[in-house]
Amino acid sequence: MIANYGYKDGAGEFFISIDTEKCASCVEKPCVKACPEQIFYIYEDDYDDEVVGVRDKSRNQLQYICAPCKPSTGEPKLTCTEACTSGAIKHSW
Amino acid sequence: MVFEKKEYWRWKEYNWKNPDTDWRKANIITAGVDVGSVSSQAVIMCDGELYAYSTMRTGSNSPNSALNAINWAMESTGLSLDDIHFKVGTGYGRVNIPFADKAITEIACHARGANYMYGPTVRTILDMGGQDCKAIHCDEKGKVTSFLMNDKCAAGTGRGMEVFADLLNISIEEVGDRSLQVEKEPEPVSSTCVVFAKSEAIALLRSGWSTEKVLAAYCLAMARRVVSLIERNGMELDFAITGGIAKNDGVVSRIEKEMGVKALKPKHDTQIAGALGAALFAKALVEKSGEK
Numbered sequence: 001m002i003a004n005y006g007y008k009d010g011a012g013e014f015f016i017s018i019d020t021e022k023c024a025s026c027v028e029k030p031c032v033k034a035c036p037e038q039i040f041y042i043y044e045d046d047y048d049d050e051v052v053g054v055r056d057k058s059r060n061q062l063q064y065i066c067a068p069c070k071p072s073t074g075e076p077k078l079t080c081t082e083a084c085t086s087g088a089i090k091h092s093w
Numbered sequence: 094m095v096f097e098k099k100e101y102w103r104w105k106e107y108n109w110k111n112p113d114t115d116w117r118k119a120n121i122i123t124a125g126v127d128v129g130s131v132s133s134q135a136v137i138m139c140d141g142e143l144y145a146y147s148t149m150r151t152g153s154n155s156p157n158s159a160l161n162a163i164n165w166a167m168e169s170t171g172l173s174l175d176d177i178h179f180k181v182g183t184g185y186g187r188v189n190i191p192f193a194d195k196a197i198t199e200i201a202c203h204a205r206g207a208n209y210m211y212g213p214t215v216r217t218i219l220d221m222g223g224q225d226c227k228a229i230h231c232d233e234k235g236k237v238t239s240f241l242m243n244d245k246c247a248a249g250t251g252r253g254m255e256v257f258a259d260l261l262n263i264s265i266e267e268v269g270d271r272s273l274q275v276e277k278e279p280e281p282v283s284s285t286c287v288v289f290a291k292s293e294a295i296a297l298l299r300s301g302w303s304t305e306k307v308l309a310a311y312c313l314a315m316a317r318r319v320v321s322l323i324e325r326n327g328m329e330l331d332f333a334i335t336g337g338i339a340k341n342d343g344v345v346s347r348i349e350k351e352m353g354v355k356a357l358k359p360k361h362d363t364q365i366a367g368a369l370g371a372a373l374f375a376k377a378l379v380e381k382s383g384e385k
Contacts, residue, residue: 002239008321009245015325046201046374047236060245 001045005054006062006092014062015092016054016080022088024049034083037065052088066091102255104132104265104337108165109362110145116172119144121379124166124177125202125371126159126193128186131223131251132337135162136368137172141376145170148364151223155186163192179379181371185224197374199367200229200240206370207333208235211357216329219319219348219356220366221338223251226319228326235370241326246286249318251337253287254344257311260291261304272308272343279306281314290314308343316347323352332356339363 006015016039023029029052032040039058045051058065070076070093081089116122119139127134129151136146147165151158159182163174174180174192182193183202190196199220207218208231218229225244231237247253258265279302284290294307302310315338334356338344340363349355361369 001237004239004241004326007243007245008325013325015241046197 001047003051003053005059007060011063013092014066016059016062016066017090017092018052018054019088019090020045020049020051022086023051023084026084026086026088030083030085031080031089034079036069036079039065040080063093099262101258101262102265106147106149108145108147108168110166110170111143114139114142114144116144116170116176121179121376122172122177123372123375123379124163124180125368125373125375126163126180126182126190127184127199127202127365127367127371128155128159128162128182128190129184129199129223129367130225131255132364133158133162133184133186134365134368135159135166136365136372137163137166137170137177138369138372138376141373143361143369145172146362146365146368148362151186155189156191158186159190160192178384179375181375181378183367183371194375195378197371200227200242201237202367202370202374203227203335204229204231204237204370205235205373206366206368207231207335208233209369209373210335210359210361210363210366211331211333214331215333215357217323217327217332219323219332219334219336221249221251221319221334221336221344223337226250226322228319228322230326230329235373239326241322243322248286248290249315249322249338253290253315254338254341256287256291257294257308260294261298261307263304263308266340268308269312269341269343269345271305272312273346274305275303275309278313279310281317282307282310283314312341312343313347315344316351320348320351328352328354330354333359335359335363335366337364 001020182190187196213233220227226249230239
């Protein structure tokens with residue numbers, strides 16, 4: 001399952017997509033600790049897989065919460081996507 | 094003299110039961126209760142077949158709303174909560190349903206419910222709820238393969254439509270048909286925010302626009318807003334719409350026009366999809382436990 005957390009508004013599309021099949025195969029889930037803003041949490045989804053999700057309080061503010069990790073120039077190396085060895089996390093912006 | 098304002102936003106609250114089903118003969122009786130931000134539904138199924146349901150407004154207290162909904166669904170059936178083998182709660186208030194045996198997200202429940210309501214060919218579901226909107230993809234078994242939700246603003250939600258019904262003094266059940274009574278489709282209201290769209294609508298009325306034209310402009314704005322969500326998540330046929338707005342032809346026909354596809358016609362009340370899916374999950378859980 002591709003779980004899209006985030007929103008679209010006048011400023012653009014701000015979604016973090018998590019491929020839960022890839023995520024479930026990762027035991028350590030290092031992205032949770034890697035995120036400096038602690039936006040990720042581990043939960044058991046509706047199909048009994050232990051996966052990572054974006055906290056409710058964070059998902060409607062991603063543009064601002066993730067901004068410190070995203071330089072205005074150059075190729076950003078995000079701590080969450082770097083930590084996610086299974087390649088389950090993608091940012092839309 | 095007391096001035097009483099008519100509540101134009103008020104939609105039909107009712108309960109229903111299948112007179113041809115005798116729950117005493119059923120092997121597995123399950124229930125799904127969807128406590129949403131605006132409406133609550135309870136669905137009771139006997140051996141996986143729809144037996145009874147209710148749909149009503151959610152009150153300020155989720156546990157009471159859930160209890161009222163299930164009690165109303167059970168009304169005149171002779172059923173009691175103890176007769177129901179498994180109860181699943183869903184919706185915003187799912188964690189506050191005291192009698193529920195398990196809570197499951199409304200995303201999974203809507204996909205499962207739509208699979209039952211529209212058949213296994215449905216792949217893209219647009220759930221237009223009271224205070225959010227979800228674009229969901231599912232497989233032939235109703236299992237979610239991807240989802241996307243907008244609950245940041247009230248644009249494209251049932252509550253937004255309620256506000257417009259009240260503003261224009263049009264019964265919410267007439268909004269869709271009235272919005273289609275325009276010779277030429279107007280430009281959509283420019284703001285997707287309900288608060289600003291409301292003030293824009295007042296300005297349009299003052300400039301001489303008819304009520305129908307303003308409704309058309311709002312329905313079109315709502316359609317375009319949700320179409321962008323569907324496009325973000327991808328469109329795969331068959332396509333179905335659930336939730337209260339699915340009953341509004343003014344919005345549905347504009348979504349169909351914008352997307353260039355036809356939505357499947359529902360066989361049941363589109364508002365019960367979440368509760369229906371929850372009841373189906375409950376049946377699967379009973380079977381998995383091996384108790385029945």
